[in-house]
Amino acid sequence: xxxxxxxxxxxxxxxxxxxxxxxxxxxxxxxxxxxxxxxxxxxxxxxxxxxxxxxxxxxxxxxxxxxxxxxxxxxxxxxxxxxxxxxxxxxxxxxxxxxxxxxxxxxxxxxxxxxxxxxxxxxxxxxxxxxxxxxxxxxxxxxxxxxxxxxxxxxxxxxxxxxxxxxxxxxxxxxxxxxxxxxxxxxxxxxxxxxxxxxxxxxxxxxxxxxxxxxxxxxxxxxxxxxxxxxxxxxxxxxxxxxx
Amino acid sequence: xxxxxxxxxxxxxxxxxxxxxxxxxxxxxxxxxxxxxxxxxxxxxxxxxxxxxxxxxxxxxxxxxxxxxxxxxxxxxxxxxxxxxxxxxxxxxxxxxxxxxxxxxxx
Numbered sequence: 001x002x003x004x005x006x007x008x009x010x011x012x013x014x015x016x017x018x019x020x021x022x023x024x025x026x027x028x029x030x031x032x033x034x035x036x037x038x039x040x041x042x043x044x045x046x047x048x049x050x051x052x053x054x055x056x057x058x059x060x061x062x063x064x065x066x067x068x069x070x071x072x073x074x075x076x077x078x079x080x081x082x083x084x085x086x087x088x089x090x091x092x093x094x095x096x097x098x099x100x101x102x103x104x105x106x107x108x109x110x111x112x113x114x115x116x117x118x119x120x121x122x123x124x125x126x127x128x129x130x131x132x133x134x135x136x137x138x139x140x141x142x143x144x145x146x147x148x149x150x151x152x153x154x155x156x157x158x159x160x161x162x163x164x165x166x167x168x169x170x171x172x173x174x175x176x177x178x179x180x181x182x183x184x185x186x187x188x189x190x191x192x193x194x195x196x197x198x199x200x201x202x203x204x205x206x207x208x209x210x211x212x213x214x215x216x217x218x219x220x221x222x223x224x225x226x227x228x229x230x231x232x233x234x235x236x237x238x239x240x241x242x243x244x
Numbered sequence: 245x246x247x248x249x250x251x252x253x254x255x256x257x258x259x260x261x262x263x264x265x266x267x268x269x270x271x272x273x274x275x276x277x278x279x280x281x282x283x284x285x286x287x288x289x290x291x292x293x294x295x296x297x298x299x300x301x302x303x304x305x306x307x308x309x310x311x312x313x314x315x316x317x318x319x320x321x322x323x324x325x326x327x328x329x330x331x332x333x334x335x336x337x338x339x340x341x342x343x344x345x346x347x348x349x350x351x
Contacts, residue, residue, distance in 0.1 A: 014331075017331065018329070018330050018331040018334075021331065021334060021335065022330075022334060034247060035247060035252075039247065039252055042256060043256060043259070046256060046259075046260035047259060047260050047263050049263055051294060051295060051298055052259070052263055053259075054298070055298065056255070056259045059255070060247060060252070060255045061247065066251060066254070069255070070254065070255070070258055073255055073258045073259055073262075074258050074262050077258070077259055077262040077263050077266075078262055078266065079290070079294065080294050080298075081262070081263050081266045081267070082266065082287065082290050083287070083290050083291035083294070084263075084266050084267045084270075085266050085267075085269070085270045085287065086270075086287040086288065086290075088266075088267055088268075088269075088270035088271035088274075089270045089271075089274055091271060092270065092271050092272075092274060092275055101272055104268075104271050104272040105268055105272050107271070108264075108267045108268040108271040108272060109264060109267065109268070111267045111271060113291075114330070158308070159342070159345060160342075162307045162308045162309070162312065162341060162345060163307065163312075163316075163338045163339070163341040163342040163345065164338055165306040165307045165308070165341075166303060166306045166307050166313060166316040166317070166320075166337045166338060166341050167334045167335075167337065167338050168334070169298075169299050169302070169303040169306055169316075169317070169320070169337070170316070170320040170333045170334035170335075170336070170337030170338070171330045171333065171334045172295040172298060172299045173299060173303075173317070173320040173321055173324050173333060173337075174320065174323070174324040174328065174329065174330045174332075174333035174334065175291075175295055175330065176292050176295050176296055176299070176324075177321060177324035177325055178324060178327055179292065180292065181325065185289070186289065186292050189289045189292055189293050189296075190292050190293065190295075190296035191296070192293070193292075193293040193294075193296040193297040194296050194297065194299075194300045196297065197296070197297040197298075197300060197301065198300065198301050201301050202301075214297070215294060215297050215298055218293060218294075218296075218297035219290055219293040219294045219297060222289065222293035222296075222297070223286050223287075223289040223290045223293045224286060226285065226286075226288075226289035226293070227282050227283075227285035227286040227288075227289060228282070230285070231281045231282065231285045232281070232284055232285040232288045233281065
């Protein structure tokens with residue numbers, strides 16, 4: 001079914017373009033932190049996730065002892081990427097009959113926020129040709145952007161790399177604000193997380209805790225408070241909207 | 245500091261492995277809905293808590309100058325509030341930082 005595949009490729013194009021600029025910033029940050037171009041590219045090609053990679057990079061270059069660093073890496077990736085588990089659960093309800101176990105295992109690699117959002121918004125059950133097509137442009141965009149950013153980041157003037165440094169945070173802000181506007185509990189959870197994060201950055205004693213663990217603590221505490229104060233009765237994943 | 249290749253590969257394997265398993269297992273193994281309201285709610289809020297904590301205060305140190313970073317953040321928040329997409333908001337934030345840098349050079 002070439003038609004379904006091409007439909008997926010088309011739907012993935014805007015995602016791929018968006019990834020190009022964000023991963024360019026990530027690549028520049030990698031080489032800026034001391035990684036080689038190839039090391040930066042391999043992270044993007046094997047992970048395909050923005051927030052997790054950014055946190056992973058900081059653990060990698062933190063200079064921590066390997067054992068501590070690896071535990072921190074595993075915990076950080078687990079907490080930061082936990083949202084994908086929810087998306088995976090949600091999407092598994094929408095998969096068509098052709099999505100057998102090996103095909104699920106293959107596609108799940110590329111289940112990013114944006115790919116999930118586009119796939120979940122399709123009216124019909126999802127065919128594997130469509131999902132495979134949907135993976136193509138985001139994967140190319142994410143990898144190519146990282147390669148270019150890592151290679152060019154070093155030769156770009158500081159003026160430009162400074163400006164690009166904020167790109168990935170701009171994307172995070174664009175993911176959080178619209179749902180926080182619609183659902184007050186999300187705004188409350190985000191503000192709690194910010195308060196804890198700021199405390200860990202600036203309060204003496206607390207500011208010695210490394211970044212990866214701070215994210216974990218913020219996420220677990222804020223999300224648990226949110227879950228206790230504002231339990232979600234309907235299918236949470238269905239009401240989640242991530243804009244591509 | 246430079247990262248040696250063996251160390252890098254161990255980190256990469258843990259990083260990619262954990263990320264992949266979190267994505268793969270629920271999509272492949274679980275085919276039923278979670279019943280616990282608390283776990284469902286917790287998972288619903290996790291992404292926003294993570295992104296908010298990762299953004300603030302780190303964003304203020306992302307451009308090498310807290311003033312240009314604040315300008316970029318403000319523009320990003322306003323654009324996102326108005327409902328613009330990820331790409332538009334990210335580019336607008338970069339442009340705001342560039343403009344603020346230019347402005348500071350003139351002062």
